Amino acid sequence: MNFPSRLSAPRAILFDLDGTLADTAPDLAAAVNVLRTERGLAPTPYAILRPTASAGARGMIGAAFGLAPGDEGYEDLRLAWFDRYQAAMAVHSTLFDGVNELLEGIRAAGMEWGIVTNKPMRFTDPLVPQIGLAHAGCIVSGDTTPHAKPHPAPLLEAARRLGIDPAHCWYVGDDLRDIEAGRAAGMVTVACNWGYCGAIDPSTWGADFQLDTPADLLATLNAVVASVRAAEAV
Template sequence: MTSSLPFPRAVLFDLDGTLADTAPDLGGAINRVRAERGLQETPYELLRPVASAGARGLIGAAFGLRPDDQGYEALRIEFLAAYEANIAVQTRLFDGVETLLAALAEKGIAWGIVTNKAARLTDRLTPLIGLGHAACTISGDTTPHAKPHPAPLLEAARRIQVRPEDCWYVGDDLRDIQAGKAAGMATVAAAWGYCGNVEPSTWNADVIAPTPESLLEIIPSSP
C-alpha cells in the first residue's frame, strides 16, 4: 500500500475502535443497565459497530433513544457509571497496535490520543491497557468542543509542539476524518475498527488502512 502523504512529525489516534477494542466492556455496561430493568441483553453484534459513538451509540442501539429524548440523560449517567466500574475487564489493544506504536517511536514520530471519551474515563483506562506513555491525551472535555470540531486535534498538536499540517489523524469514524480535515491534518481511516456499519471509503479520508501494521507501509522513509 502506498500513499502520497507527507512524512508525519506526529500521528494522532482516536481511542475506541482505533487503538483499543473497548466494545466488549462498553457493551457489557449497557447490558447491565438493561438487566437492571429486567430486559434481555442486546446482542453484541448490534452494539459493537456503534461503540465508537460512546453513550449515544450504545443507548441508541440498546434503548432506541437519542440524546434529546426523554429519559436519555438518566440512562447516560447510569451507563457511564456501570462502564467506569468495569472499564478494562475485556478491553484490549487491537492486534498490531503495540507493533505500530513501537515502530513510530523508533522512527522518532510522536504519537498521541484524541478521543471524545470523557477525561475521567480516558485517564483511568489508558494506563491499564498500555497507553499511558502517549505524548498527549486529549479527551472529549479537554477543550470546549468535541470531534468533529477540530479544536481537540489542534490542542493535541499544540501540546506536542508539531504543526497541524505535519500531523496525521487516524480514526474509525466519519467524525474523525471530518475533524482531521478541519484541523488541516492528513487523515487515515482505520478500517480495522468499528466504523459504525459504514464503508470507510465514503468518508473521503486521504488513506484507508486495513490493519494497524499497514499504517507503517504508508509512512515515507524520510521527511
C-alpha cells in the first residue's frame, strides 16, 4: 500500500460525530417530522431526510420545509427543532457497526481519540455518554470555540486539549466541511463513505483517504504506522 510521502505516524484520531461515529439520523429526522405533524403536514420520508443529517438544522429543515437560513420562518423552525430534538436525542441513535472495534484498536495502538462536531454543546454533552462515547479523550462542540467547521479552530482546540501536534492528528468525517477543516488545521484527512455523504461524491473533496468502513480505517492506521516505522528503521 502506498501512502502520501508527508505522512507521519498518527498519535491521535479525531472524529466528527453525526454520520461518522454515530448514526443519529433517525432521531434528527424524527424531531423534524414532529414539527411537520404539529403543523398538519405529512412526515417527510426518512430516505429524503437521512442524507442531510450531517448538516444539522440547515439540512433537516431544508429537506422537510424547503427553507434555508435567512428565509422567513426558518429561525422559528430551527429553534423549535432544537427543542424537539433535545427531548428525544438518543431513542434510536447508535454507533455505526465497527466503531467500537475501531476505537478499541486505536487505544490498543497507543493513540488518543476525540470528537470534534458542529453539534452544539446542549446536545453533545448529554448525547455522547448515552451512546457509549463518554471515554473520548476530548469533546469539542460547535460552540466550544468562536468558530465552527469548516474553520480549523475546533480541530486545533482538540489537538491542544490532547497535547498533540496537529500534524500528528488525523480527522475523520463524512462532510466536505470536515475535510476542509482538517486540511486547514494541517491534519491528515479521511472521508468516510459509511456516513451521510448524500448525493455528493466524497472523491471530489481532496481527502488524503476515502474509506468504506471503520474496519478499513483501522487497517489503514495500522498499515501507516507499520510503514513509518519500517522507513525509520532503514
